[in-house]
Amino acid sequence: xxxxxxxLKPLKTWSHLAGQRRRPSEYEIVSTxxxxxxxxxxxxxxxPNIDMNKWYLKYRNQSPLKHEDWxxxxxxxxxxxxxxxxxxxxxxxxxxxxxxxxxRNEHDTGYGKDWLECLAKSYTPARYLIHTMQMGSAYLVxxxxxxxxxxxxxxxxxxxxxxxxxxxxxxxxxxKSFANLDFGGQERNRWEKDPSWQGFRKLMERTLVTYDxxxxxxxxxxxxxxxxxxxxxxxxxxxxxxxxxxxxxxxxDAQMLDSERSRRWTKALVEFALNIEGNRTIxxxxxxxxxxxxxxxxxxxxxxxxxxxxxxxxxxIAVKEWRQSIGL
Amino acid sequence: xxxxxRNEWYDIARDTNWTPTYVSQENLFPPTMSDPYQIPxxxxxxxxxxxxxxxxxxxxxxxxxxGSAYSVKAALSRSRFYDQACEGWASxxxxxxxxxxxxxxxxxxxxxxxxxxxxxxSMRNMATFxxxxxxxxxxxxxxxxxxxxxxxxxxxxxxxAAHTNNWAVIGGRHAMDDIMMCRDAVTGSLMVSxxxxxxxxxxQMIGLSTDAANMGDFTFSNLITSIQSDEARHAQLxxxxxxxxxxxxxxxxxxxxxxxxxxxxWRLFSVSVGIPMDYYIPLExxxxxxxxxxxxxxxxxxxxxxxxxxxxxxxxxQHFLDDIENHHHCQQGGIWSWRPTVWWNPPGxxxxxxxxxxxxxxxxxxxSYGTYWDVITENLLADxxxxxxxxxxxxxCNMCQIPISNRPGKAWKARPYQFEHEGRRYNxxxxxxxxxxxxxxxxxxxxxxxxxxxxxGEIQPPDLDGVxxxxxxxxxxxxxxxxxxxxxxxxxxxxxxx
Numbered sequence: 055x056x057x058x059x060x061x062l063k064p065l066k067t068w069s070h071l072a073g074q075r076r077r078p079s080e081y082e083i084v085s086t087x088x089x090x091x092x093x094x095x096x097x098x099x100x101x102p103n104i105d106m107n108k109w110y111l112k113y114r115n116q117s118p119l120k121h122e123d124w125x126x127x128x129x130x131x132x133x134x135x136x137x138x139x140x141x142x143x144x145x146x147x148x149x150x151x152x153x154x155x156x157x158r159n160e161h162d163t164g165y166g167k168d169w170l171e172c173l174a175k176s177y178t179p180a181r182y183l184i185h186t187m188q189m190g191s192a193y194l195v196x197x198x199x200x201x202x203x204x205x206x207x208x209x210x211x212x213x214x215x216x217x218x219x220x221x222x223x224x225x226x227x228x229x230k231s232f233a234n235l236d237f238g239g240q241e242r243n244r245w246e247k248d249p250s251w252q253g254f255r256k257l258m259e260r261t262l263v264t265y266d267x268x269x270x271x272x273x274x275x276x277x278x279x280x281x282x283x284x285x286x287x288x289x290x291x292x293x294x295x296x297x298x299x300x301x302x303x304x305x306x307d308a309q310m311l312d313s314e315r316s317r318r319w320t321k322a323l324v325e326f327a328l329n330i331e332g333n334r335t336i337x338x339x340x341x342x343x344x345x346x347x348x349x350x351x352x353x354x355x356x357x358x359x360x361x362x363x364x365x366x367x368x369x370x371i372a373v374k375e376w377r378q379s380i381g382l
Numbered sequence: 383x384x385x386x387x388r389n390e391w392y393d394i395a396r397d398t399n400w401t402p403t404y405v406s407q408e409n410l411f412p413p414t415m416s417d418p419y420q421i422p423x424x425x426x427x428x429x430x431x432x433x434x435x436x437x438x439x440x441x442x443x444x445x446x447x448x449g450s451a452y453s454v455k456a457a458l459s460r461s462r463f464y465d466q467a468c469e470g471w472a473s474x475x476x477x478x479x480x481x482x483x484x485x486x487x488x489x490x491x492x493x494x495x496x497x498x499x500x501x502x503x504s505m506r507n508m509a510t511f512x513x514x515x516x517x518x519x520x521x522x523x524x525x526x527x528x529x530x531x532x533x534x535x536x537x538x539x540x541x542x543a544a545h546t547n548n549w550a551v552i553g554g555r556h557a558m559d560d561i562m563m564c565r566d567a568v569t570g571s572l573m574v575s576x577x578x579x580x581x582x583x584x585x586q587m588i589g590l591s592t593d594a595a596n597m598g599d600f601t602f603s604n605l606i607t608s609i610q611s612d613e614a615r616h617a618q619l620x621x622x623x624x625x626x627x628x629x630x631x632x633x634x635x636x637x638x639x640x641x642x643x644x645x646x647x648w649r650l651f652s653v654s655v656g657i658p659m660d661y662y663i664p665l666e667x668x669x670x671x672x673x674x675x676x677x678x679x680x681x682x683x684x685x686x687x688x689x690x691x692x693x694x695x696x697x698x699x700q701h702f703l704d705d706i707e708n709h710h711h712c713q714q715g716g717i718w719s720w721r722p723t724v725w726w727n728p729p730g731x732x733x734x735x736x737x738x739x740x741x742x743x744x745x746x747x748x749x750s751y752g753t754y755w756d757v758i759t760e761n762l763l764a765d766x767x768x769x770x771x772x773x774x775x776x777x778x779c780n781m782c783q784i785p786i787s788n789r790p791g792k793a794w795k796a797r798p799y800q801f802e803h804e805g806r807r808y809n810x811x812x813x814x815x816x817x818x819x820x821x822x823x824x825x826x827x828x829x830x831x832x833x834x835x836x837x838x839g840e841i842q843p844p845d846l847d848g849v850x851x852x853x854x855x856x857x858x859x860x861x862x863x864x865x866x867x868x869x870x871x872x873x874x875x876x877x878x879x880x
Contacts, residue, residue: 135521
């Protein structure tokens with residue numbers, strides 16, 4: 055057979071990594087260049103005019119945010135599946151310990167009436183909000199143009215399920231302790247009707263129907279997630295410390311660790327995109343478009359927190375400063 | 383520990399549907415991505431997954447499973463197993479990793495479609511674990527063959543295959559894009575979770591891990607068993623979806639969806655599993671024939687499962703039973719003959735003892751498939767190796783993308799099943815492949831087979847070298863050769879001498 059086998063040298067790693075002048079890490083071996091739908095002009099091997107080809111062409115391939123080599127993106131944490139589980143198993147053991155300890159101390163019996171109302175209004179309905187981030191992150195998973203970005207989005211989606219589970223767990227505990235307050239029954243109504251949630255609901259519903267992958271990333275990871283971090287995680291955490299609810303404060307601190315990881319890859323992806331001329335304008339225009347929705351969501355939510363007159367302005371400043379810190 | 387049991391809070395965590403008011407429900411869940419049947423949302427809220435797991439349990443269990451899988455690998459990497467493993471087994475591994483690793487990774491995107499667009503919150507949560515599982519399977523099945531790439535460039539196909547236009551890859555991509563990547567969340571959950579994972583791959587893994595253990599490849603056996611334990615969990619996403627569809631008047635749709643997917647996966651499965659079981663694994667290590675495996679493990683279970691759900695076995699069941707006797711034997715002949723086009727070294731492996739075994743397992747094999755191998759054997763015995771390489775171009779099925787073939791011998795049945803659509807004639811290997819095309823011609827009509835591409839000018843130069851290069855041969859690695867360097871004909875030579 056007339057193939058070129060004589061020219062094929064032995065490999066030390068995958069051929070696509072062979073050009074690097076160093077040993078590839080486990081992260082690189084198992085995470086890079088894994089999408090087949092970005093190889094050619096047509097994403098999927100069916101007729102060009104079927105819905106799914108049109109969807110990927112429009113919302114991924116023709117996105118205004120451009121890069122000639124999205125596959126070159128790297129997660130700064132270089133997480134792989136097994137290291138994610140090792141880390142999160144450790145984190146979950148810590149959270150189990152918190153819950154167990156506070157349960158044994160009969161922690162919930164110390165809550166005052168006002169704080170219980172705050173938990174019912176501003177804490178337990180959050181499973182709906184966090185579920186929207188789970189859905190939004192999963193949208194990124196199916197639409198981003200590189201496996202290294204996809205992996206970050208996948209773990210971000212998983213993190214959200216983690217916190218939905220913990221909030222649901224706490225909702226059940228509160229329900230058992232305070233049968234008269236309808237914990238576990240009133241959250242959907244609050245999410246749909248209570249003024250303090252309407253900013254976030256509007257922001258997330260609009261984010262979820264933003265189907266261009268890059269604008270979805272901007273709305274979710276540069277506007278909504280940081281707004282939720284600062285309002286729900288940080289400011290509610292602060293309020294909980296002021297109201298003697300150390301359990302919630304520690305739970306939210308633990309949740310913030312996941313958000314910080316998300317911010318690290320978000321920053322890395324923004325920096326990666328900003329290397330290409332033209333992308334800055336696109337990103338800045340989207341931020342300009344989405345920022346008012348984010349700020350309004352923060353205001354509405356924080357204004358409902360007790361003993362937190364500065365919460366809204368602190369949260370808005372914090373998200374702006376963070377975006378500035380990553381060059382936007 | 384004063385911790386709540388999972389079942390105390392689990393229902394709260396899967397009570398997350400809400401009524402959107404800032405955007406429309408239809409825009410939030412577009413039918414083409416979510417549920418084209420438009421089954422009422424409160425019906426979807428009855429979705430109850432049979433197997434439940436929490437995030438907390440998931441990360442602990444998976445950490446333990448990974449600890450075990452990777453430690454077995456570490457222990458065995460010090461053994462000399464792969465130095466001594468026969469090329470038949472190496473071909474099983476090369477074929478497996480090349481076809482599976484990146485397919486698992488694309489499956490993350492499909493699971494993510496269910497997480498985003500699944501109409502039931504339970505489905506969205508369970509698919510989140512499914513998505514993570516697929517990430518695990520992709521990463522494991524890249525990490526392990528990467529350890530072998532320094533021995534043999536053909537292992538590079540574990541990563542590269544899906545990026546090439548190899549004919550076998552075109553077939554795999556066409557099927558996976560059809561049943562998995564280009565389906566809405568609801569249809570896809572039937573096709574992937576039920577027809578593909580429950581129907582075929584979950585069982586394939588049980589068979590494959592047994593073969594690996596028989597071969598002494600405990601790394602691979604352990605790896606596959608570990609993967610199978612994840613599949614067994616997330617494959618259960620399909621069952622509640624089928625129940626809801628049947629209850630809401632979409633029984634016929636569910637039946638059609640399953641029948642399409644089962645056939646599409648079967649055509650790949652019989653090549654990727656049937657050939658290794660009956661030809662690549664050395665005779666002494668074969669634990670059962672592919673046909674026995676199909677009848678014992680797949681057929682009875684699949685029929686029982688669909689009937690339990692109020693559906694019927696596929697209309698093409700008789701064709702399917704016939705295909706179990708034939709398809710992989712045809713393709714073993716084809717792949718071996720066109721061995722330079724694949725990335726593994728397929729052993730002919732039809733010496734006198736193997737033929738006795740094949741005749742016993744598949745009565746009539748000698749009078750049919752045997753006649754094909756008789757010619758090859760004669761040529762090899764007479765040192766006419768060059769005559770074992772066919773010069774003709776096969777006709778490729780416009781659905782499964784596999785060469786059209788059928789049982790050789792006295793009653794040679796090979797013929798294409800044809801369909802005219804918008805002035806183009808399409809050829810199919812079987813009636814079910816033709817039927818699938820007719821269910822939605824617009825979906826399939828523009829795809830070109832590898833042979834179409836030779837004639838359309840896409841492959842340049844349109845000669846043998848050009849075609850091989852187009853398929854990644856001589857680019858990613860050298861192509862295949864007989865895995866046993868024709869040693870299997872020696873039994874005939876000594877018989878002739880006697």
